Every structure is written in C-alpha cells, then in structure tokens.
Amino acid sequence: MTATAIRYPEQASEKQIAEILDLLLQSPIPVSYQEALINSVHSIDCQQAEAILLDLSRLLFQEVRYGKAKEVWMETWSRIADQIKSRMDAELLAIEREFDAIFRLRR
Amino acid sequence: MAVAQLALTTGGSSLKVPTPPTGGEIATVTSLAALDTTGRVVSGIEKALDTTAQAINYAVPAAAHTVCSFLPVPEVVNSAVTSSLGFGTRVLTATAKESLQGAAFGATAWTRALRHSVAVNGATEDLEKTSASKDFLARCIAESAEKPAVKESLLSYLALRSQLAELRAEESPDRGKISQLAQSLASFEVKLRDFQEFRDLKAALEAGPKFVEEQSKRINSLATAKADELIERVSHFYQEHVGSLAGEVEGGWTRLETEEERRAARTKLRDQIAARLLKVFESELSSEETKAALSKVTHDLHEGFDCYRSAFRGAVGTALGVLFVTGGLRGALQAAWDGASYITAGAASWVGDNLVSTVSSFTGWVGEQVTTRATELYEWAKGSIVHAATDNPLTRAGSAIVSAGVDAATAVSDGAQQLAESLMPASPPDLSHPYWTGSSRVMTGVDEHFNPLFGESCTSGFPFTPRGETLIGNPEGIAQYFTTPPTGPAHPVGGESATDFIMRRVTGK
Numbered sequence: 001m002t003a004t005a006i007r008y009p010e011q012a013s014e015k016q017i018a019e020i021l022d023l024l025l026q027s028p029i030p031v032s033y034q035e036a037l038i039n040s041v042h043s044i045d046c047q048q049a050e051a052i053l054l055d056l057s058r059l060l061f062q063e064v065r066y067g068k069a070k071e072v073w074m075e076t077w078s079r080i081a082d083q084i085k086s087r088m089d090a091e092l093l094a095i096e097r098e099f100d101a102i103f104r105l106r107r
Numbered sequence: 108m109a110v111a112q113l114a115l116t117t118g119g120s121s122l123k124v125p126t127p128p129t130g131g132e133i134a135t136v137t138s139l140a141a142l143d144t145t146g147r148v149v150s151g152i153e154k155a156l157d158t159t160a161q162a163i164n165y166a167v168p169a170a171a172h173t174v175c176s177f178l179p180v181p182e183v184v185n186s187a188v189t190s191s192l193g194f195g196t197r198v199l200t201a202t203a204k205e206s207l208q209g210a211a212f213g214a215t216a217w218t219r220a221l222r223h224s225v226a227v228n229g230a231t232e233d234l235e236k237t238s239a240s241k242d243f244l245a246r247c248i249a250e251s252a253e254k255p256a257v258k259e260s261l262l263s264y265l266a267l268r269s270q271l272a273e274l275r276a277e278e279s280p281d282r283g284k285i286s287q288l289a290q291s292l293a294s295f296e297v298k299l300r301d302f303q304e305f306r307d308l309k310a311a312l313e314a315g316p317k318f319v320e321e322q323s324k325r326i327n328s329l330a331t332a333k334a335d336e337l338i339e340r341v342s343h344f345y346q347e348h349v350g351s352l353a354g355e356v357e358g359g360w361t362r363l364e365t366e367e368e369r370r371a372a373r374t375k376l377r378d379q380i381a382a383r384l385l386k387v388f389e390s391e392l393s394s395e396e397t398k399a400a401l402s403k404v405t406h407d408l409h410e411g412f413d414c415y416r417s418a419f420r421g422a423v424g425t426a427l428g429v430l431f432v433t434g435g436l437r438g439a440l441q442a443a444w445d446g447a448s449y450i451t452a453g454a455a456s457w458v459g460d461n462l463v464s465t466v467s468s469f470t471g472w473v474g475e476q477v478t479t480r481a482t483e484l485y486e487w488a489k490g491s492i493v494h495a496a497t498d499n500p501l502t503r504a505g506s507a508i509v510s511a512g513v514d515a516a517t518a519v520s521d522g523a524q525q526l527a528e529s530l531m532p533a534s535p536p537d538l539s540h541p542y543w544t545g546s547s548r549v550m551t552g553v554d555e556h557f558n559p560l561f562g563e564s565c566t567s568g569f570p571f572t573p574r575g576e577t578l579i580g581n582p583e584g585i586a587q588y589f590t591t592p593p594t595g596p597a598h599p600v601g602g603e604s605a606t607d608f609i610m611r612r613v614t615g616k
Contacts, residue, residue: 029422037426048429055422062411062418069411073404080397091387095380 012049017041020049023056028063257302264295264305335377 012020020041024034037052044052271288274280299305391397 027422028419029426037429040429044429052422052425052429055418055425059415059418059422062415066408066411066415069404069408073408076400076404080391080400083391083397087387087391088384091384095383 010046012041012044012046016046016049016053017044019053020056023053023060027056027059029056029059257299257305260295260299261305264292264299267292267295 021038024037027034029037267288271285271292274285274288
C-alpha cells in the first residue's frame with residue numbers, strides 16, 4: 001500500500017482577505033455573522049475565499065441595482081405628482097370659468 | 108404554497124383570533140391610543156428585524172435573522188396609495204355622500220353641479236384623518252387583497268398584532284399570552300412571507316402611511332389653498348366688474364343671519380371646490396397612463412428586491428458553509444445562544460418572543476416548540492446553501508460548502524438535543540472568553556484532554572484573532588492587521604492542530 005499525499009488548498013491570500021473584509025463590512029450581512037467571519041477569515045483557503053468573494057460581490061451589486069430601482073420608482077412618483085398638479089391647475093381654471101358663466105347668465 | 112393553506116390558525120393557541128372587522132368598522136375603528144400602541148409594536152418589530160447593524164447585533168441573533176430573512180425595505184407605496192385611496196373611497200363614500208350632501212348649503216346651480224364630488228372629498232378627508240394610522244392603512248391593504256384566503260390570513264395577522272398591542276399596553280402584560288401570540292405571529296410571518304400582499308402589508312406598516320399622509324396633506328393643502336384663492340379672486344373680480352351681481356357669492360352669505368353661518372357657508376364652498384380638485388387628483392392617479400408607469404417601475408422594484416434578497420440569502424448561505432468548515436459556525440451559534448438566553452431571561456418584547464421561538468426552532472433548545480419550524484428551517488437552510496453553492500462557478504469550493512452547509516443544517520434541524528450537546532456548551536457561553544471574542548490572546552493548541560490552550564498573539568504562529576469592533580469601521584486597523592504577517596505555521600499540539608480540533612469537535616469525527 002502506498003501512502004497518498006493529501007493536498008490541501010492554499011490559504012487565502014492577504015489580498016483576498018482584505019477584499020472579503022472590505023465587501024463584508026459594506027454588506028447587509030448581520031453583524032454577528034460579520035464578526036464570526038472576521039474571526040474565521042484567517043483560516044479559510046483560497047477557494048473558500050473566492051466563493052464568498054463572489055457572493056459578496058453579487059450581493060453588493062444587487063443592492064446597488066435595487067437602490068437604483070427605488071430611485072427610479074420615486075422619480076416616477078414625483079413626475080406623476082407634477083402631472084397631477086398641472087391637471088389641478090387646469091381644473092381650477094375651469095371652475096373659475098364656470099363661475100363666470102353662471103354670473104353672466106344671471107346678469 | 109397553495110392558497111388554500113393560508114387559512115391559518117393560531118396553532119392551538121388558547122387565544123381567540125378576533126373576527127376581521129368589516130369595512131364600516133374600519134372607518135371608525137382607530138383611536139389615538141390604538142395608534143400609539145400599534146406604532147410602538149410596529150416600530151419595535153421593524154427596528155429589530157431591519158438589517159441595521161445595531162438592531163441585529165443586540166436583538167437578532169444571526170441564526171434568527173437568517174431564518175426570518177430580512178424584511179423588504181419600503182417597496183409598495185404605489186400599492187399603499189392606490190389601495191388606501193381606492194378602498195378608503197369605497198368604504199367611506201356612502202357615509203360621506205349622505206352626511207355632506209345633507210349638509211350642503213343653498214341650492215345654487217353651481218352648488219348642485221359640484222355636489223357630486225363632495226363624497227370624494229369626504230372620503231379623502233376621512234382618509235387623511237386616519238392615514239396616520241398604520242392600522243387603518245394596513246387594513247386597507249389587507250381588505251384589498253383579491254384572494255379571499257390571503258385576505259383572511261392578512262386580517263387574522265393584523266388582528267393578532269392588535270391583540271398584542273393591547274396586551275403590551277397593559278401595565279403587567281401576561282407573558283404567557285404574549286408568548287402565545289408571538290408563536291402565532293411567527294407562524295403567519297413564515298407562511299405569508301412569500302406572498303406579495305404580505306410584503307405590501309409589511310411595507311405599508313413601515314412607510315406607506317407616512318407616504319400617504321404626506322401626499323394627502325400635500326394635495327389637500329394644495330386644493331384648499333387654491334379654492335381659497337379662487338373664491339378670493341372671484342369675489343374680488345365680480346365686486347369690481349359686475350357690482351351687485353357678485354352678491355351671488357357674497358350676498359348669499361350675507362343673507363345668512365350670523366357670522367358663524369356665513370363662515371360655515373364659505374367653508375363649505377371652499378371644500379366643494381377643493382373636492383373637485385381632489386377628484387382630479389384621484390382620477391389622474393388611477394389613469395391608465397399612471398397605472399402603466401407605476402406598474403413598470405414597481406415591477407422593476409420588486410424584481411430588484413427579489414434579486415437582492417436572493418443574493419443576500421446566497422451570501423449568508425455561503426457564509427454558513429464557510430463558517431462551518433472553519434469552525435466559526437460555533438461562534439455564530441453562540442451568539443444565537445446568547446440572544447436566546449438574554450431573551451428568555453426576561454426580554455419582554457414581542458420581538459424577543461418572536462425571535463426566541465425562531466432561535467429555538469433553529470437550535471432545538473426549547474424542546475417541543477421546535478419541531479415544526481425546525482423542519483421548515485432545515486428546508487430553507489438547505490435550499491439556500493445549495494443555491495449559494497450550485498450557483499457558484501467554483502464548483503469544488505461550492506461542493507465543499509454544500510456538503511458542509513447541508514451537514515450543518517441537518518445537524519441543526521435533526522438533532523435538537525444532540526445539537527445542544529455537540530455544538531453548544533451546557534450553559535450559555537462566556538463571551539468574554541478570549542478566543543471567541545477576539546483579543547491579543549489566541550488559541551495555540553489543545554491539551555491532553557483536548558481542551559483549547561491559549562497564548563499570546565502569534566507566539567504559536569496561529570494568526571491573531573482580532574476583535575470585531577477594532578476592525579469594523581477602522582480601515583487603519585484592518586491594514587495593520589493584514590500587514591502583520593504570521594510568524595510561522597500552525598502549531599500542532601498532541602499531533603492535532605487547532606483547526607483539526609475544532610473540526611473534530613464540531614463533526615464528532
């Protein structure tokens with residue numbers, strides 16, 4: 001029987017860990033998880049680091065995308081509000097004309 | 108989830124779920140006291156379940172937060188507005204018509220011409236008065252649900268929230284009843300959370316009322332101001348140009364006997380003009396063009412949120428897997444334990460009760476209460492972890508995470524007592540312990556009984572374990588930490604490294 005050497009993945013690089021922390025601290029991940037990951041980040045390997053980096057990047061991307069959707073949504077509401085104001089001004093003018101017509105008729 | 112399954116009960120609770128109120132009751136149901144207590148409950152829930160760091164850190168253990176996911180940020184103001192306006196109008200129009208038309212003064216032609224819009228004005232006015240009530244608006248959302256089963260469930264959920272508010276308003280609330288209510292509420296939270304109507308409801312509870320209130324006030328204020336302006340202008344115009352004929356406006360009032368009557372008449376005229384303007388507002392809001400515009404952006408908003416939530420769950424799923432294989436899962440569970448202990452020790456809030464039930468289902472520490480939601484949790488945890496990993500192109504790492512994560516989820520859900528024995532200490536953890544909280548001391552290895560040994564930072568080559576708070580928001584600290592290289596390889600004790608020790612303790616292998 002020959003001994004088989006077990007090959008372990010390399011530890012995560014300093015660059016990877018720095019990126020993980022950077023993204024992690026910006027993320028909405030619960031703080032308790034953040035702290036647990038920070039406390040464990042020294043022992044993860046490079047593949048695990050890549051996996052979590054990918055997910056954190058995706059999370060932040062989607063957060064930004066969602067934020068933009070919210071902005072567009074609010075802008076749409078603002079535009080609708082402006083339209084309504086414009087229509088109300090027109091209605092106000094129409095009411096005034098009705099007053100005018102009524103008084104002229106009675107005159 | 109089948110809609111039929113939504114006819115939820117209180118899960119055997121002895122508390123009576125109140126009968127959902129009718130539309131007529133809704134119009135008169137709110138009071139300032141109710142608003143206040145409802146506001147406190149809602150505020151507490153939203154605060155604690157929100158993704159803000161402080162709330163989660165202190166009130167929401169990580170595990171519970173994962174189970175609950177996180178609540179959507181405000182995303183349905185359009186629904187809130189249209190539902191509340193539409194529903195409010197439907198509910199209140201009849202009453203408003205009768206009362207306001209009956210009180211309409213005079214019989215001039217233009218008064219009659221404007222009268223039809225009075226009902227809308229009355230309804231909107233009433234809506235404005237009550238839109239400060241989260242309870243009212245939430246009921247509008249619930250009542251406007253198309254599917255009867257969803258509507259019934261939403262109303263039952265709101266009824267439970269009202270019951271809870273009443274209980275909490277008592278000086279010495281019955282903890283048992285609150286706990287029972289919390290269990291029932293948690294059941295609704297879990298079973299309704301995938302329904303858009305429920306998300307609308309939660310968003311309305313958070314931000315909808317404020318939005319509607321602001322918009323209603325803005326529009327009402329605008330309409331009233333313009334009506335005043337118009338009356339002023341018309342009176343002035345006819346006094347100058349038509350002389351006595353202006354009396355149709357002013358003269359009609361001067362025929363009234365008292366100043367009070369004249370003031371009331373003027374106010375009614377103003378309100379009628381304002382009502383017509385408000386009708387324009389409502390028709391514009393419900394126009395096809397507006398609906399189309401709102402439909403698109405709201406669809407984009409919901410889709411964005413869904414992707415965001417999916418990404419969040421994926422990241423947390425990966426985090427669980429990574430924490431498991433690195434031994435950090437235990438620390439996360441300790442936080443959950445700490446939260447559960449704190450809550451059970453005396454936290455008197457609904458949030459506390461809700462979370463302890465959720466935490467219990469995650470960990471199985473509270474025995475009988477665990478079974479149902481532990482299964483749900485397991486399915487969710489497994490799904491999210493599998494999703495996180497299978498969606499990951501790094502298949503090897505993904506597979507490892509799936510394996511570890513699913514194993515962890517299995518252990519969590521299948522073995523309630525075993526979990527407590529294998530993963531957790533018999534008593535709440537001492538978080539002042541240097542390894543778990545992080546300090547200048549680190550775990551250097553294990554003794555002959557496989558208990559961890561601790562030493563000064565880096566003396567063994569085992570990396571320094573930083574305190575979280577020294578790094579969060581402290582870029583210099585992070586830089587300093589990562590620019591300090593480890594001094595050497597991990598130091599095995601008794602032929603076993605610290606990492607292997609942790610893995611063995613966690614897996615039992």
